[in-house]
Amino acid sequence: MRFHSPAIQYFHAVRRTGSIRAAARVLNVASSAVSRQILKLEQEVGSPLFERNARGLTLTTVGEMLARHVMNVLQDLDRFRSDVASLSGAWHGTVSIACIESLTESVLPDLIASHRGRARRVNFATEVKGSSDVLEALSRGEADIGIAIALRHPPDLRQVALKRFRLGALVAREHPLARRKTVTLAQCLAFPVIQALPELSIYHLLQPLIAQLSETPEPAIQANSIDLMRELAARGVGVAFQTQLGINRLSRDSQLVFLPLDNAGSPVWSDLGIYVRAERTLPAFIESFLQELVRELGERERRENAAYPQVA
Amino acid sequence: MRFHSPAIQYFHAVRRTGSIRAAARVLNVASSAVSRQILKLEQEVGSPLFERNARGLTLTTVGEMLARHVMNVLQDLDRFRSDVASLSGAWHGTVSIACIESLTESVLPDLIASHRGRARRVNFATEVKGSSDVLEALSRGEADIGIAIALRHPPDLRQVALKRFRLGALVAREHPLARRKTVTLAQCLAFPVIQALPELSIYHLLQPLIAQLSETPEPAIQANSIDLMRELAARGVGVAFQTQLGINRLSRDSQLVFLPLDNAGSPVWSDLGIYVRAERTLPAFIESFLQELVRELGERERRENAAYPQVA
DNA sequence: ACAGGTTGATGCCGTTTCGGCAACAGCTAT
């Protein structure tokens, strides 16, 4: 089913690979064919689309505009194909998800397992990244759905939902803080803490608050893995910080205790955003999963914030 | 600048004209070429796109899906072209507007004149239709912006804004009702009324209210032109009904008086919606005008509803 | 019922476009 001019597809491949010869290898055609199609495109647009560096090609401003158009075309073609297929009763395809680590413990595996129980021919491709990388992958068309900390997002992305979860401290059951209902940052800093590295969004959430305090935290352990931080906390090494997302199940049968964090009497929130490309209509089977994801995250938000009601 | 496969463009022309030969005439090619491209498309999709009637072609379900995709592609291509052009400082193009008659007296001419004062190379194509025809023209890609009575709109359209204007009675200055501040429907029906025909949205707004009344209105005059109704009312022929939109200026130096309508103590609203195709990103120069349109309508809504404050 | 006008589809053929091969110039890193 090849509707569109080869120029479109070749351009797309060149943009992704950053090289004409590499694109030709991917496309199983001669590099000369790719080169000519690009030249033809540039002639028709009336402006160069790539800057020819010695080591490959980089998009020009006009090239980026065309890249946006081509991505819109190809993604909408995918949707059309999926629509036609589902007309024949074939509900299948691959949902590509880019998300931050917080989701991997419980939310995402639960949802995917449940969804595949009902729609066995829908496949999933997941990739865990930092928040900004999630948004970039989405912009580049390398993922269908992105879940990231809700900071400013580029205008080519659409925030489908915004859910806020309470940030808290994670300590071992035997930890002196474990008997409290809530903790303040200052109380935590009296003990060894497991600091998140700047790659993790937790760093950017806590850093401003720490800066407000007079005392500097005792440098204990730094890590860039939420999983590792959790396991360290369970072993009593120190106090870790993260959202409650996905701790529910773990804290029951493990050594971990989650303590909601209070700062100046009010909770510390971590805002989670669900994103898709703005200029795109999702295939039905992706849209369906997206709705479930939004619903489930909303459910968790409600449940977890009810478990730890806000202090007045 | 012809990026896309001829099949795409031919299909689009055939869909619009409803005939292969007519499409060929428009495209300045032989009908055989068009026929073959359509057949090729159908072979690649694996399903017929048109039903061959003796008098032309009609889209099948799959054909409509492809039509949606093709429209997305071509409209996005337009946007890309416009983006590239405005990069060279050339801010031009044509804004195609489909709207109902209420806007023609003041809102639309004012806005277009003002906009062209600032951007002289932006052209306009306006078409006045009934509400449902406005939405249809938009769905078919024959207009960029649609303004219609806000009823249920098809899912392929997006309601950019919703503004409500008060419905009222229009009478000549010498009319017995002219001295009142507001009127009820029952009071109006005591006089000869100028009834809107079902093609006008006013009919559908008033009919349910009239049905609630015990008395049936005295059949006086029926019309399907807002302009005509207004002129008739000015000549004292009867009571006309319409929104205040565009009466402001007229009522000053003419024989017309606008009386807000009250029904069971509450105003009667006419909801005006501004629509665009949902699966589309507008060219910058259209988006710019759209924002002005929304702002201006919001301004009028505020001003007019302030002039006739709601009765308690 | 019949003729005249439609409609879309097809076979034939010249033109255009596309793609593969090989060679080229330019650059980088070893």
Add this chain to the structure above:
DNA sequence: ATAGCTGTTGCCGAAACGGCATCAACCTGT
């Protein structure tokens, strides 16, 4: 300097496209 990469360009065969004439099927008006 050599080796390896880049994108570009002639040359040529293959595939796709478009135009012309023709065909069968259908509607319409007489």
